[in-house]
Amino acid sequence: MHCDDLGPASLGLFSEEDLQQPAHIQVLGPQSRVLRGFALPWVEHLLPQLERVLEQAPFRHMVTPGGFSMSVGLSSCGQLGWTTDPSGYRYSPVDPQSSRPWPAMPEVFRQLAQAAADAAGFTGFSPDSCLINCYRPGAKMSLHQDKNERDYRAPIVSLSLGLPAIFLFGGQQRSDKSQRVPLLHGDVVVWGGVDRLRFHGVMPIKEGTHALLGQQRINLTFRQAGAGQEFERKTRSAGQRPND
Numbered sequence: 001m002h003c004d005d006l007g008p009a010s011l012g013l014f015s016e017e018d019l020q021q022p023a024h025i026q027v028l029g030p031q032s033r034v035l036r037g038f039a040l041p042w043v044e045h046l047l048p049q050l051e052r053v054l055e056q057a058p059f060r061h062m063v064t065p066g067g068f069s070m071s072v073g074l075s076s077c078g079q080l081g082w083t084t085d086p087s088g089y090r091y092s093p094v095d096p097q098s099s100r101p102w103p104a105m106p107e108v109f110r111q112l113a114q115a116a117a118d119a120a121g122f123t124g125f126s127p128d129s130c131l132i133n134c135y136r137p138g139a140k141m142s143l144h145q146d147k148n149e150r151d152y153r154a155p156i157v158s159l160s161l162g163l164p165a166i167f168l169f170g171g172q173q174r175s176d177k178s179q180r181v182p183l184l185h186g187d188v189v190v191w192g193g194v195d196r197l198r199f200h201g202v203m204p205i206k207e208g209t210h211a212l213l214g215q216q217r218i219n220l221t222f223r224q225a226g227a228g229q230e231f232e233r234k235t236r237s238a239g240q241r242p243n244d
């Protein structure tokens with residue numbers, strides 16, 4: 001099965017190897033946590049919804065402002081989708097490939113993201129964006145910060161599916177030493193507060209075949225990218241955008 005092919009054979013069941021590890025919480029930084037195996041009980045409900053989203057907004061290789069095509073295939077669902085093209089990085093309510101709104105965020109995606117944020121101590125998380133990254137073997141993500149969101153107070157929740165990855169968790173400066181964190185199918189990571197702007201990346205994915213997803217790793221990143229509802233209300237009464 002490939003990035004563009006989440007077949008019905010993939011639905012349901014998690015594999016034996018995914019069940020070896022009981023869910024537990026690992027501390028990455030003062031306000032970041034790996035929830036090992038957190039999503040395993042959700043996977044069978046998530047995959048059919050993921051398939052539906054990808055039918056409407058297939059993975060594509062976007063071009064960076066530097067002119068390079070990303071090795072990671074991208075899609076999105078929710079009110080805002082993260083995009084890049086030669087003129088810059090931005091969140092857009094419209095899929096530039098179809099000129100239509102991104103597919104709605106499936107309710108089970110939102111529920112998982114909120115449950116994970118709660119488990120990591122961030123209450124009231126309400127994502128308006130889910131970026132879907134597809135890594136084939138060899139694909140990687142260079143060290144970067146996530147800075148295109150309007151408000152850095154909300155945490156970010158990320159779900160790993162399929163092939164394992166080595167996640168690089170750096171510091172506040174690009175030159176800070178990175179921790180290498182293995183991320184497996186079903187792991188969820190939550191970052192917020194003082195850790196929100198830390199540099200991070202993904203090492204090139206090794207060759208392999210995952211029992212459910214085949215030769216790929218899919219990462220779902222949930223963010224509150226636009227003005228949150230709380231925020232919007234305050235904004236209206238103040239008649240001003242807090243982040244401007």
Ligand code: MD3
Binds near residue numbers: 219
């Ligand atoms: C650490 N994606 O799309 S989200 C990305 O595995 C991205 O595809 C990673 O980084 C992936 O931007 C995982 C990880 C993430 C997101 C925000 C963070 C890690 C973070 C903010 C601070 C520190």
Ligand code: FE
Binds near residue numbers: 144145146200
């Ligand atoms: Fe990132």
